[in-house]
Amino acid sequence: xxxxxxxxxxxxxxxxxxxxxxxxxxxxxxxxxxxxxxxxxxxxxxxxxxxxxxxxxxxxxxxxxxxxxxxxxxxxxxxxxxxxxxxxxxxxxxxxxxxxxxxxxxxxxxxxxxxxxxxxxxxxxxxx
Numbered sequence: 448x449x450x451x452x453x454x455x456x457x458x459x460x461x462x463x464x465x466x467x468x469x470x471x472x473x474x475x476x477x478x479x480x481x482x483x484x485x486x487x488x489x490x491x492x493x494x495x496x497x498x499x500x501x502x503x504x505x506x507x508x509x510x511x512x513x514x515x516x517x518x519x520x521x522x523x524x525x526x527x528x529x530x531x532x533x534x535x536x537x538x539x540x541x542x543x544x545x546x547x548x549x550x551x552x553x554x555x556x557x558x559x560x561x562x563x564x565x566x567x568x569x570x571x572x573x574x575x
Contacts, residue, residue: 451481454495459564465497467530474502475511482515491524493563495556498530504538513545525570526550527559548572 454461464481466474485492498504516523528539531552543549549570553559562568 451477451484454560456560456564459493461493461495461560461563463495463497466502467497467499468501471503471505471508474504474508478508478512478515482519485519485522489522491522493524494526495559495563496526496528497556498528498535500530500532502530504535509538509542513542517546520546520548525563525568527562528552529554529556529559 450465452463452465454463462481462484464477466477469477526548528535528550529552531539536552539550539552549572551559551562551570553562
């Protein structure tokens with residue numbers, strides 16, 4: 448079931464946007480809800496976005512996600528994606544180019560969490 452929740456890893460708080468099994472309308476609602484949450488919080492956050500094979504990233508959703516995440520980009524400390532297919536990883540590369548970031552894709556949530564809490568790792572560099 449798609450939803451937003453937080454994980455605590457030592458002193459770090461990670462916001463998880465779980466798109467698992469979502470349809471386009473649900474995904475767009477989650478993206479908007481997440482943007483509102485981050486704007487209300489108004490301080491940098493660590494983010495993990497979770498997808499699976501039944502989550503379809505449509506062009507309409509991508510335009511919406513670009514708008515919503517663009518509105519809070521300065522507050523996104525680090526972002527990790529989990530469960531991306533090869534096609535979704537290619538889409539992520541385009542997203543990285545658009546925002547001048549290097550968001551990372553991982554096969555497991557554990558790998559993503561390690562990246563997010565690693566103070567020596569960053570996604571604030573251009574992929575080129």
